[in-house]
Amino acid sequence: MQADEDMRKKVEEALKKTAAYGEDFDLDEYGIAPHDVESTDNLSELSEEDQRTLLNVGFTPSEENRAGSFIMLDNAVSHTSMRDKDVVELMSLKDAMKVHDWLKDYSWKLVKPDADKYTAMSYLQEADGYFIRAPKGKKLKMPVQTCLLLGSKQVSQTVHNIIIVEEGAELDVITGCSTKHGIEKGLHLGISEIYVKKGATLKFTMIHNWAEQIGVRPRTVVHVEEDGTYINNYVTLKPVKSIQAYPTVVLKGKGAFARLNTIAVAHPGSELDLGSRVIFDAEDTKAELISRTITTGGKVIARGEMIGNADRAKGHLECHGLVLGKGGMQRAIPILEANVEDIELSHEAAVGRIAREQIEYLMARGLTEEDAVGMIVRGFLDVGIQGIPDELKADIDATIAKIGESAI
Numbered sequence: 444m445q446a447d448e449d450m451r452k453k454v455e456e457a458l459k460k461t462a463a464y465g466e467d468f469d470l471d472e473y474g475i476a477p478h479d480v481e482s483t484d485n486l487s488e489l490s491e492e493d494q495r496t497l498l499n500v501g502f503t504p505s506e507e508n509r510a511g512s513f514i515m516l517d518n519a520v521s522h523t524s525m526r527d528k529d530v531v532e533l534m535s536l537k538d539a540m541k542v543h544d545w546l547k548d549y550s551w552k553l554v555k556p557d558a559d560k561y562t563a564m565s566y567l568q569e570a571d572g573y574f575i576r577a578p579k580g581k582k583l584k585m586p587v588q589t590c591l592l593l594g595s596k597q598v599s600q601t602v603h604n605i606i607i608v609e610e611g612a613e614l615d616v617i618t619g620c621s622t623k624h625g626i627e628k629g630l631h632l633g634i635s636e637i638y639v640k641k642g643a644t645l646k647f648t649m650i651h652n653w654a655e656q657i658g659v660r661p662r663t664v665v666h667v668e669e670d671g672t673y674i675n676n677y678v679t680l681k682p683v684k685s686i687q688a689y690p691t692v693v694l695k696g697k698g699a700f701a702r703l704n705t706i707a708v709a710h711p712g713s714e715l716d717l718g719s720r721v722i723f724d725a726e727d728t729k730a731e732l733i734s735r736t737i738t739t740g741g742k743v744i745a746r747g748e749m750i751g752n753a754d755r756a757k758g759h760l761e762c763h764g765l766v767l768g769k770g771g772m773q774r775a776i777p778i779l780e781a782n783v784e785d786i787e788l789s790h791e792a793a794v795g796r797i798a799r800e801q802i803e804y805l806m807a808r809g810l811t812e813e814d815a816v817g818m819i820v821r822g823f824l825d826v827g828i829q830g831i832p833d834e835l836k837a838d839i840d841a842t843i844a845k846i847g848e849s850a851i
Contacts, residue, residue: 500619539574669696709741718746738771
């Protein structure tokens with residue numbers, strides 16, 4: 444993982460640059476998160492407060508119905524467990540690099556170390572993270588769960604994850620990102636490189652639940668081979684200072700498919716710059732990008748981009764945004780690019796408020812105005828995410844109820 448001299452110089456130069464767009468965080472204002480934290484073998488021994496933090500990002504401390512669990516606290520791995528090592532491989536990336544010499548051919552190959560100051564920081568810190576591998580032909584019946592947890596004040600957490608789903612394998616990952624109680628200000632820099640091999644399937648759900656003064660800068664690239672399938676669900680419903688996420692999926696093999704769902708709420712003081720990009724680099728590939736965003740006073744930029752480079756590619760981009768309350772802003776930026784003749788790309792974008800007639804229709808059937816707004820918001824945000832625990836569903840319902848109250 445050690446950089447060669449030429450690359451290190453490029454990365455060091457990238458570290459000095461300001462962000463190309465969005466809020467620019469001064470990295471010097473944040474310390475380096477600790478690399479030495481206490482490990483936890485039995486998650487049931489965690490405090491009730493810590494267990495609640497995990498549950499609120501879809502992580503089940505009991506590990507019931509989970510194939511494996513991984514927790515990274517600050518810049519160190521604090522917990523790793525697996526039910527069956529023959530079905531899935533789960534460990535820290537640094538340990539995996541020691542075990543698998545071939546893994547160097549996957550590390551920093553999709554995400555460029557000098558892409559921006561945040562990738563540069565993670566590269567120079569030789570960031571650790573999780574390594575997940577589903578062996579060829581293995582089909583997991585239960586998801587792997589991971590949590591990236593910020594536990595120290597005013598520090599930057601640097602993370603580098605690699606997922607490999609080998610030929611014909613099926614993997615479901617639920618990952619949560621959060622802060623421990625009492626941590627208000629910090630920075631999360633997360634690099635993820637994901638490989639979906641021929642005929643493989645990966646369902647990846649990410650749930651964010653940060654404190655109000657946290658800056659979040661994930662950088663993700665996904666490589667999908669022939670007949671591979673990648674399903675991504677991204678959820679952020681709680682107040683946060685700034686999130687900038689724009690994962691790129693490259694459909695490299697014939698018949699590859701991707702679907703990316705984004706569900707987000709921008710509260711007052713929050714700035715969410717979210718979206719996704721798909722590059723169609725092989726024939727007969729398909730993709731759907733679905734975005735559902737709400738502002739109750741914060742700023743939302745919903746981006747979506749499709750670049751068609753191969754014949755018979757089909758893609759649909761859908762950006763819908765609601766403005767509830769005063770002071771909020773919604774901006775939808777759909778981009779379609781066709782570089783071949785035989786291609787079909789489409790988009791649908793709409794932003795605005797809830798129609799009064801919808802509310803009155805439900806009130807005429809016995810609902811209060813608050814319940815009517817809540818029902819509309821719940822339906823608006825529902826894109827069919829599965830596999831999250833009941834405790835998280837209850838927390839989501841409580842958040843939606845508060846949105847309904849604020850919208851009246």
